[in-house]
Amino acid sequence: MHSFGYRANALLTFSVTILALMCAIASLSDNLNSPSPTAQVQVLNINWFQKKPDGDDEVSMSLNVSSNLESLFTWNTKQVFVFVAAEYDTPKNSLNQVSLWDGIIPSKEQAKFSIHTTNKYRFIDEGSNLRGKEFNLTMHWHVMPKTGKMSADKLVMTGYRLPVTYR
Amino acid sequence: MDWQGQKLAEQLMQILLAAFAVIAFVIGYGLGSFQMMLLVYAGGVVLTTLITIPNWPFFNRNPLKWLDPSEAEKHPKPQAASSTSKKKATKNGLELGEEIVIVEEQVVNLDEQSMPTATLQLKLNFGNIHGDW
Numbered sequence: 001m002h003s004f005g006y007r008a009n010a011l012l013t014f015s016v017t018i019l020a021l022m023c024a025i026a027s028l029s030d031n032l033n034s035p036s037p038t039a040q041v042q043v044l045n046i047n048w049f050q051k052k053p054d055g056d057d058e059v060s061m062s063l064n065v066s067s068n069l070e071s072l073f074t075w076n077t078k079q080v081f082v083f084v085a086a087e088y089d090t091p092k093n094s095l096n097q098v099s100l101w102d103g104i105i106p107s108k109e110q111a112k113f114s115i116h117t118t119n120k121y122r123f124i125d126e127g128s129n130l131r132g133k134e135f136n137l138t139m140h141w142h143v144m145p146k147t148g149k150m151s152a153d154k155l156v157m158t159g160y161r162l163p164v165t166y167r
Numbered sequence: 168m169d170w171q172g173q174k175l176a177e178q179l180m181q182i183l184l185a186a187f188a189v190i191a192f193v194i195g196y197g198l199g200s201f202q203m204m205l206l207v208y209a210g211g212v213v214l215t216t217l218i219t220i221p222n223w224p225f226f227n228r229n230p231l232k233w234l235d236p237s238e239a240e241k242h243p244k245p246q247a248a249s250s251t252s253k254k255k256a257t258k259n260g261l262e263l264g265e266e267i268v269i270v271e272e273q274v275v276n277l278d279e280q281s282m283p284t285a286t287l288q289l290k291l292n293f294g295n296i297h298g299d300w
Contacts, residue, residue: 002168002173004220004221004222007176007177007180007219007220008216008220010177010180011180011184011212011215011216011219011220014180014181014184015184015212015215018184018185018188019188019208021188022188022191022192022204022208025192026192026195026196026201026204029196075195075196075198075199075200075201076201146201147201
């Protein structure tokens with residue numbers, strides 16, 4: 001510690017190491033939070049249900065997505081990415097997941113929402129299996145921290161069914 | 168800075184940074200604001216820099232006592248000439264035992280200036296001994 005540069009280097013290194021330690025502890029403190037989110041998705045209307053010229057089924061629907069994700073936010077949360085996916089099975093695939101809508105929630109104040117929308121992304125099947133198909137709508141969320149590990153979870157809502165005939 | 172000052176500077180730096188880290192974390196967690204934690208910690212780092220890096224007088228309270236230049240002139244370093252002339256005087260009366268004794272003396276009287284010449288003398292003497300065997 002005999003020269004200006006030597007002391008400056010020691011201080012810089014030590015302060016950055018301590019900063020890394022603080023961020024690690026901040027990330028670990030997220031485990032103290034036990035979230036209790038709620039979600040509900042309603043299919044308001046099937047707008048149309050067609051078989052495309054290439055042979056795949058496609059459906060357009062109006063949804064009402066309402067949810068309260070406030071308990072997911074901690075002091076170390078940057079944003080929450082949420083999306084709704086339709087899940088069903090076909091003879092070819094045991095699980096098909098099609099994302100219908102997603103959004104980014106930047107703060108706790110905007111975490112309680114109710115959105116009325118048509119599906120943001122097209123609901124297209126790999127084949128022609130959707131007539132009369134029973135499907136789940138699952139809301140997934142990814143909690144993105146300011147520092148540390150990202151966590152994800154989901155909520156499954158069952159009991160939705162597509163019409164038996166094309167419209 | 169003197170030695171005590173350097174130790175003090177290092178200890179101060181570590182303690183101040185650790186303390187500010189704890190304070191910053193507690194404030195940030197309490198307020199629920201990550202940004203506040205970073206701001207308080209940054210302030211702490213700047214304060215620590217101002218305290219430990221510049222050469223403040225209180226770091227130099229135990230200064231080292233260097234020898235005064237006028238004192239040093241009164242005691243000059245020993246010269247190389249005196250030891251090598253002593254070597255030449257005894258060279259003619261070579262005996263195995265004597266040789267070894269002189270070599271030892273040479274080693275004791277060595278200082279940095281006369282080292283190269285003494286080494287040269289040693290090499291020559293060993294050469295003589297080898298011939299006699």
